[in-house]
């Protein structure tokens with residue numbers, strides 16, 4: 001609805017290295033726009049919301065497309081597609097919440113095209129991958145003319161359509177810490193239809209001490225519950241140091257839902273609905289993550 005076939009004229013680049021992409025960005029600055037899968041950008045261009053004069057396609061840069069694990073964690077290149085994430089045995093086995101978040105995204109056609117970098121950099125508050133990555137303490141790796149820098153993903157996401165990239169920079173990688181032993185993770189999404197954006201999504205991680213008490217927890221809620229996702233440090237603090245029984249989990253879920261600030265104008269659900277359903281989803285996700293800690297390693 002409201003889209004058109006005719007786009008404005010633009011010059012198109014297909015750099016094959018990160019440094020060539022940076023050179024093009026430095027030359028054309030605000031007139032240039034990066035494109036990866038195009039599943040967000042082309043919609044905005046067709047609607048006439050943005051009219052870039054120069055389009056820089058990242059998909060020919062092979063150095064941006066990988067999934068690898070080192071001693072400390074998981075590295076995912078920015079142009080890795082959602083299809084590649086769901087097809088990764090490593091991710092399914094060791095980072096199930098990332099698998100669940102990627103699988104919950106759009107339709108198979110969208111997952112074939114859409115990239116993890118695009119999902120993060122488009123910065124809509126209902127995006128699927130950011131809550132899962134924040135629950136893994138992920139770090140965004142950035143490259144620009146002045147070299148490389150890193151930023152916790154939580155700080156990288158600044159608000160609706162706002163990210164911490166400076167002019168001429170691009171996101172190159174997300175690096176997610178491997179959950180310590182006795183960890184469990186889970187991601188849940190509620191949406192009106194399978195292809196719809198999240199009405200609410202929840203990503204959690206719990207890590208237990210040897211004696212069964214909670215050593216560390218992450219509770220992250222997305223889905224238009226504020227200008228960006230909300231990490232509930234209040235819920236996390238309630239869980240820390242305690243044995244995770246159902247009444248405590250319910251209390252943590254209530255604490256998380258009390259922190260939400262949904263927009264009254266959201267087209268997907270009323271603020272009250274989001275606040276109520278958050279209690280249910282956080283509780284379910286924490287119970288699922290707790291169950292996964294029993295697998296022994298990080299799940």
Ligand SMILES: Cc1cc2nc3c(=O)[nH]c(=O)nc-3n(C[C@H](O)[C@H](O)[C@H](O)COP(=O)(O)OP(=O)(O)OC[C@H]3O[C@@H](n4cnc5c(N)ncnc54)[C@H](O)[C@@H]3O)c2cc1C
Pocket residue numbers: 033034035036037038039040041042043058078079104105106107110113114115116117118119120121122126127128129165169170171172194195196197198
């Ligand atoms: C029918 C449909 C269903 C959808 N369903 C969902 C859903 O369920 N959940 C969900 O989260 N999203 C959904 N989306 C949105 C979209 O598919 C995702 O956000 C996708 O991950 C965007 O990735 P992309 O590679 O297509 O990004 P693009 O459209 O190529 O780019 C998006 C933005 O990110 C910037 N960008 C891309 N890569 C980089 C980079 N490496 N560094 C800096 N900036 C960069 C671009 O300049 C642009 O501003 C849906 C879209 C459609 C059309």
